[in-house]
Amino acid sequence: MTQDPTNHDTNEENNDTLTNRQGHPVTNNQNVRTVGNRGPVTLENYDFIEKISHFDRERVPERVVHARGAGAHGYFEAYGAVGEEPISKYTRAKLFQEKGKQTPVFVRFSTVIHGNHSPETLRDPRGFAVKFYTEDGNWDLVGNNLKIFFIRDAIKFPDMIHAFKPDPITNIQDGERFFDFCSNSPESFHMVTFVYSPWGIPANHRMMQGSGVNTYKWVNSDGEAVLIKYHWEPKQGIKNLTQAEANEIQATNFNHATQDLYQAIERGDYPEWELLVQIMSDDDHPELDFDPLDDTKLWPNDKFPWKAVGKMVLNRNPEDYFTEVEQVAFGTGVLVDGLDFSDDKMLQGRTFSYSDTQRHRVGANYLQLPINAPKKRVATNQSGGQMQYKVDRAPDQNPHINYEPSVLGGLTEAKQYGKEYTPFIEGNLVRESIRRENNTQQAGETYRNFEEWERAELISNLVADLAPSDQRIQDKMIALAEEADEEYGRRLREGLANAPKGESSQKTLGNKDGDQAAAKAVQEGH
Numbered sequence: 001m002t003q004d005p006t007n008h009d010t011n012e013e014n015n016d017t018l019t020n021r022q023g024h025p026v027t028n029n030q031n032v033r034t035v036g037n038r039g040p041v042t043l044e045n046y047d048f049i050e051k052i053s054h055f056d057r058e059r060v061p062e063r064v065v066h067a068r069g070a071g072a073h074g075y076f077e078a079y080g081a082v083g084e085e086p087i088s089k090y091t092r093a094k095l096f097q098e099k100g101k102q103t104p105v106f107v108r109f110s111t112v113i114h115g116n117h118s119p120e121t122l123r124d125p126r127g128f129a130v131k132f133y134t135e136d137g138n139w140d141l142v143g144n145n146l147k148i149f150f151i152r153d154a155i156k157f158p159d160m161i162h163a164f165k166p167d168p169i170t171n172i173q174d175g176e177r178f179f180d181f182c183s184n185s186p187e188s189f190h191m192v193t194f195v196y197s198p199w200g201i202p203a204n205h206r207m208m209q210g211s212g213v214n215t216y217k218w219v220n221s222d223g224e225a226v227l228i229k230y231h232w233e234p235k236q237g238i239k240n241l242t243q244a245e246a247n248e249i250q251a252t253n254f255n256h257a258t259q260d261l262y263q264a265i266e267r268g269d270y271p272e273w274e275l276l277v278q279i280m281s282d283d284d285h286p287e288l289d290f291d292p293l294d295d296t297k298l299w300p301n302d303k304f305p306w307k308a309v310g311k312m313v314l315n316r317n318p319e320d321y322f323t324e325v326e327q328v329a330f331g332t333g334v335l336v337d338g339l340d341f342s343d344d345k346m347l348q349g350r351t352f353s354y355s356d357t358q359r360h361r362v363g364a365n366y367l368q369l370p371i372n373a374p375k376k377r378v379a380t381n382q383s384g385g386q387m388q389y390k391v392d393r394a395p396d397q398n399p400h401i402n403y404e405p406s407v408l409g410g411l412t413e414a415k416q417y418g419k420e421y422t423p424f425i426e427g428n429l430v431r432e433s434i435r436r437e438n439n440t441q442q443a444g445e446t447y448r449n450f451e452e453w454e455r456a457e458l459i460s461n462l463v464a465d466l467a468p469s470d471q472r473i474q475d476k477m478i479a480l481a482e483e484a485d486e487e488y489g490r491r492l493r494e495g496l497a498n499a500p501k502g503e504s505s506q507k508t509l510g511n512k513d514g515d516q517a518a519a520k521a522v523q524e525g526h
């Protein structure tokens, strides 16, 4: 029998007895305490105040991008090789070395631009972020479904996201703002070509590829590095949607991708992806017509073949969405020994941004949450900050010694696993675009590699969103398409010439004229 200090009644406590967060059994969860039957309410009613004030704080800031997501647990299984070669030739990262070795993972898939609970049918890249809980600590591979990106310099990211997000006045996403940014940032044209094709609306999360997008490095035990690109290939196959198919799904279900993933795992149909890498020697490759550090470019498969290194299986749904999927925090800086950064300017900018936003979004101690903490011993001298609930202390550590170095039983530095990787870096500090920009050539190749239905979709989706835009923006987009491929440019020009002005079909991003046309149609009773 437990005495409840706020309710004078007591009850026998069972395993399912409702309590408040102080552990007090709650005897009446239907009525606040009032003076007499009709009130007023008294302020000392602790259960009520505790319940409602927690409710008032149920949300944390949503992710500034990639707010809409779904997640699952699983494992990664290493092949112990890279293609036909021993993987130790290229990396000493422990998770890859031994054939059959399993490492637990948590994956979060997402859309980029709109908020939590926005429709999952929207045209957008999809996030594909994987946290590997390795024996050496966590490794996060924070990627997308598409293999390239809109920009190649991190300083442009906030402008890009502002242009893609809803207008600051109307709060409506506007194709004109999107194309204004993209037509004035020609490096984005290859990504625009993918995003406006059916590849911009994957059918669901299980049937899409993943990619690290940025260029990373692998380091072997001799301290030698190679450049690496990561790719996830779904065993379920790849499926993308036409705009009409997406519209049809969206009319009845805006959670279809989350639902598909959750239900597949519940019925034991575990989704799988193979992890493949492309490898280049660690130099600037003057023989190529692009820079290997430029994330707007694909690495041609014939020169840099995809080599399998392992597979990932997702076999467990989260127990609680908020605890796991909402609070999980991925970052490109989270690497383990044997994996490294390249000088890719986007990657370096991203690496600051993720943990910075997570300290704001989740809090200073976000790494102590079970979903983010490594599944191995953690011993730091860091402590304090909001929501700390334990000290990262080693079992044999003298608890008085929260600094290093010391001879009094504090923590000591780890030994180096292999020869340190020490790249030589020299140069003037400059603000320059990377050379070999070559902004449209690969967009043309991608256009020609599409099947005809994909090209037709690309043109009609572009026309729908571009038609209501300022003529200068349309002209710039047509010029980029012409530079990429003569037919691509001609079809876009003709499509725009024949499009009814100011009457967007609201196919993808929407726009202010389209909204006016839609509003007019509603007023006229259509």
Ligand code: HEM
Residues within 6 Å of the ligand: 062, 063, 064, 065, 066, 069, 108, 109, 110, 126, 127, 128, 129, 142, 143, 144, 149, 153, 154, 155, 157, 211, 212, 213, 214, 328, 329, 330, 346, 349, 350, 353, 354, 357, 358, 361
């Ligand atoms: C999420 C920044 C480029 C993939 C985020 C978040 C930020 C961010 C601030 C929210 C993180 C959070 O609240 O936990 C940036 C910056 C970029 C950039 C500054 C460019 C300089 C990219 C690129 C990719 C990417 C190129 C793809 C490779 C993702 C993914 C997420 C994400 C998948 C969601 C992670 C999750 O599920 O929690 N990004 N990003 N980002 N970003 Fe980026």
